[in-house]
Amino acid sequence: MISLNINGERREVDVDPQTPLLWVLRDTLGMTGTKYGCGISQCGACTVHVDGAATRTCVTPVATVADTEITTIEGLGADAPGGLHPLQQAWLEDDVVQCGYCQSGQIMSAAELIATTPEPTEDDINTAMSGNICRCGTYGRIRCAIKKAAAAMRGEAVTK
Amino acid sequence: MSTTRRSFIKTTSAAAVSGFVLGFYARPSGPQGRLLAAEPFSPNAFIRISTDDVITIIVNKSEMGQGVYTSLPMLIAEELDADWTTIRIEPAPVAPEYAHPVFKMQITGGSTSIISSWQQFREAGATARAMLVDAAAREWDVDKAKLTTDNGHVVFGDKRASYGELAMAAAELPVPTAAPLKDPKDFKIIGTNVKRIEGPSKVDGSAEFGMDISLPGMLTAVVAHAPVCGGTLVRFDASKAEAYPGVVKVKRIATGVAILAKDFWSARMARDLLEIEWDDGENGTLSTESLRAEYSALSEKAGNVAEDEGDTAGALAGAAKTLDAVYEVPYLAHAPMEPLNATAHVREDGCDIWAGTQGQSIDQMVAAQITGLAPERIKVHTTLLGGGFGRRTNFSADFVAEAVQVANGESVPVKTIWTREDDIQGGYYRPMFLHRLKAGLDAEGLPVAWHQHLVGESIMAGTPMGAMMKNGIDDASVEGAAHMPYAIDNRRVELTNAKKRLTVLWWRSVGHTHTGFVNESFLDEVAHAGGHDPYELRKKLLADEPRHLRVLDLAAEKAGWGTPLPEGRARGIAMRKSFESFVAEVAEVSVDNGRVRVHKVTCAVDCGIAVNPWNVEAQMESAIVFGLTAALHGEITLEKGRAQQSNFHDYPVLRMDEMPEIEVHIVQSSESPTGAGEPGVPPIAPAVANAVFALTGKRIRQLPIRI
Numbered sequence A: 001m002i003s004l005n006i007n008g009e010r011r012e013v014d015v016d017p018q019t020p021l022l023w024v025l026r027d028t029l030g031m032t033g034t035k036y037g038c039g040i041s042q043c044g045a046c047t048v049h050v051d052g053a054a055t056r057t058c059v060t061p062v063a064t065v066a067d068t069e070i071t072t073i074e075g076l077g078a079d080a081p082g083g084l085h086p087l088q089q090a091w092l093e094d095d096v097v098q099c100g101y102c103q104s105g106q107i108m109s110a111a112e113l114i115a116t117t118p119e120p121t122e123d124d125i126n127t128a129m130s131g132n133i134c135r136c137g138t139y140g141r142i143r144c145a146i147k148k149a150a151a152a153m154r155g156e157a158v159t160k
Numbered sequence B: 001m002s003t004t005r006r007s008f009i010k011t012t013s014a015a016a017v018s019g020f021v022l023g024f025y026a027r028p029s030g031p032q033g034r035l036l037a038a039e040p041f042s043p044n045a046f047i048r049i050s051t052d053d054v055i056t057i058i059v060n061k062s063e064m065g066q067g068v069y070t071s072l073p074m075l076i077a078e079e080l081d082a083d084w085t086t087i088r089i090e091p092a093p094v095a096p097e098y099a100h101p102v103f104k105m106q107i108t109g110g111s112t113s114i115i116s117s118w119q120q121f122r123e124a125g126a127t128a129r130a131m132l133v134d135a136a137a138r139e140w141d142v143d144k145a146k147l148t149t150d151n152g153h154v155v156f157g158d159k160r161a162s163y164g165e166l167a168m169a170a171a172e173l174p175v176p177t178a179a180p181l182k183d184p185k186d187f188k189i190i191g192t193n194v195k196r197i198e199g200p201s202k203v204d205g206s207a208e209f210g211m212d213i214s215l216p217g218m219l220t221a222v223v224a225h226a227p228v229c230g231g232t233l234v235r236f237d238a239s240k241a242e243a244y245p246g247v248v249k250v251k252r253i254a255t256g257v258a259i260l261a262k263d264f265w266s267a268r269m270a271r272d273l274l275e276i277e278w279d280d281g282e283n284g285t286l287s288t289e290s291l292r293a294e295y296s297a298l299s300e301k302a303g304n305v306a307e308d309e310g311d312t313a314g315a316l317a318g319a320a321k322t323l324d325a326v327y328e329v330p331y332l333a334h335a336p337m338e339p340l341n342a343t344a345h346v347r348e349d350g351c352d353i354w355a356g357t358q359g360q361s362i363d364q365m366v367a368a369q370i371t372g373l374a375p376e377r378i379k380v381h382t383t384l385l386g387g388g389f390g391r392r393t394n395f396s397a398d399f400v401a402e403a404v405q406v407a408n409g410e411s412v413p414v415k416t417i418w419t420r421e422d423d424i425q426g427g428y429y430r431p432m433f434l435h436r437l438k439a440g441l442d443a444e445g446l447p448v449a450w451h452q453h454l455v456g457e458s459i460m461a462g463t464p465m466g467a468m469m470k471n472g473i474d475d476a477s478v479e480g481a482a483h484m485p486y487a488i489d490n491r492r493v494e495l496t497n498a499k500k501r502l503t504v505l506w507w508r509s510v511g512h513t514h515t516g517f518v519n520e521s522f523l524d525e526v527a528h529a530g531g532h533d534p535y536e537l538r539k540k541l542l543a544d545e546p547r548h549l550r551v552l553d554l555a556a557e558k559a560g561w562g563t564p565l566p567e568g569r570a571r572g573i574a575m576r577k578s579f580e581s582f583v584a585e586v587a588e589v590s591v592d593n594g595r596v597r598v599h600k601v602t603c604a605v606d607c608g609i610a611v612n613p614w615n616v617e618a619q620m621e622s623a624i625v626f627g628l629t630a631a632l633h634g635e636i637t638l639e640k641g642r643a644q645q646s647n648f649h650d651y652p653v654l655r656m657d658e659m660p661e662i663e664v665h666i667v668q669s670s671e672s673p674t675g676a677g678e679p680g681v682p683p684i685a686p687a688v689a690n691a692v693f694a695l696t697g698k699r700i701r702q703l704p705i706r707i
């Protein structure tokens, strides 16, 4: 049994300790918001937070994250008004998504960025977000929405 | 019989009704799965109005990011005068009334969703509105001509009745054969920026893609495919794979060896333990280099004639100057973000399929063949698609067919998942093409002759659509090369269909993916050789093509064509009509250490009435990124018949750090709407390649661009 703390809830899983966290989330726990896109840490679709750090779950053996705090897209907005993190709100305001498949991962990567860098520069955004592929090409809107959400979190007026 | 059924029967056959009802009551799947108990008013197959004012639109096109779950309901909501906030959507089951009006089957592709539904969906909305008005007129005992509608209500003086309140009464009325459509100047919803209906589910992780389907007792499978397209299985030993924890069964199917396990990871790990001997077949010696040599040799012989205007040979012979060039583009994988997958549950009395699919009718037909069940016993539940780009439908329904084969004979549902490697190496590609061109210029440097010979595999040949080919011409190969809009008097375009080896497939913008790059680049060569500015030459040659001219001028003007740029930067321009829409793009580039950087793209588009301008803009941005990936990175190469690329580390795609600034300008138009999903792709590669030439003097004749 491996004990996990996911979105503030304790979950016990009986799996091979080498199983990537991604498949434990998706197949064992039925939490399908975290996506499979490449399996080799190249696309970012599988990103969650482990102790606040954006982490590619497709290459993270589940045993290595026992007793850490894991946050997935399902839990990201839990404490925010309306259950939506400012990034999720900005994403909706700017109608960022297209097919949507990459977006859980995009939002999780962006969430670490603005938590650690309240006023991200273009370079900060490039560095934090270039591990996340979007085949629908929503990068431009993602960039705007990150700035908008960061401003909102700083308590500044939102400008586009 | 319920009221719903009774009213529905008015417009459709009884057989269709059962399919319809079963289809949408089978499973409340997806973010859009808000099933309602009482929906008394169903004036046609696309609309249900319930007493609580909720209007459910049944959408027969697949949502793969292009926005149909929003833009198609907008057409109905407009004519219905509905309150947009009451609109919900539901994916259509497979039934005759949901067939594509042109393709006569249920399919999403060719950027045709809005074009083909424009009339049908608005009429559906107008009919429903007329019945609601009729119901109110009877209720209030007034002449219905005196009633108006507004935001989900019928209005007469100070009387207002909501559509929900009128639904029961409307359901009892006859369906009118025709109802007048609005004058476009009265549109309130069409032409406004409407956010995606399914947007909220895509930011909180609740959106349900095919990959996310979970059913009681479900197993997950992966399949070991032949490493060479067309290869066959000789023998396999599954003993080690079968012993892997979690594996339930290993079995041979038509496309390889399937491993069924309790979860994906067990199946995936066990697959590595299979010992398989494959016979590579005749593709086993295939290499990209050998194909290039073969195509090049073929391009020097005569081909099938796709276009022959004037006397091209004579005009070339008499030209003041001639130009020659060979252009090449590689195989490309679609690589939609969601790897391919489908879930099937095959029982004695029926089969259910859950899939993010672009081609429900073909899926149904193929599944019927595999299971021996009647087609109407196959239910296709369309989930959201994590990207499609043409990969999620083809004549064999390949990944859906495979999932049905895997599940066939099993007592439980089985989800079959392709890994990213399976996808990139799967042999379903945009065909590789080689074009050999010659142009003749007159003394003023204007083109008077254009000769082009294309060599590549045909998408249509050998498929049920092969019958549409006349004189060996596959329109999907020559579109955009034959019948160019430019005024060049003598033109000859030939096509040689190379031997078909891989399963070549439509890939976002199909033939235009290569003819866009080749023709717009070679025209740029002609402009420079003749001493003309590439924009001015196009203007001259398009003097009789007002819609082309308009986007060309708009893109050039907004990009500041001809104005100075910082040192080390240059612009390139290209344009194209595809999928009935007109798009011109200007790219601004620099070259840094042998690497092309695209700083800015200015795009002008005329797609008729832009139903949802925000989404048209998004589709242009998306198409530009998709095309840039192909221009800068995309390439599948073969060695001993095997794809040399396998995942995003060696099949790179555009990322945030390479993202240019994109500016989209939409031409205001009152023409009927045309395609939006694909037309933004073709101009970007040539715009960038032409900019690279302007900057460096190096002509790019092969993609991806290498400097």
Ligand code: FES
Binding pocket: A035, A036, A037, A038, A039, A040, A041, A042, A043, A044, A045, A046, A047, A056, A057, A058, A059
């Ligand atoms: S699935 Fe983990 S990075 Fe792609």
Ligand code: FES
Binding pocket: A097, A098, A099, A100, A101, A102, A103, A133, A134, A135, A136, A137, A138, B065, B337, B386, B387
């Ligand atoms: S929205 Fe489709 S991959 Fe990003």
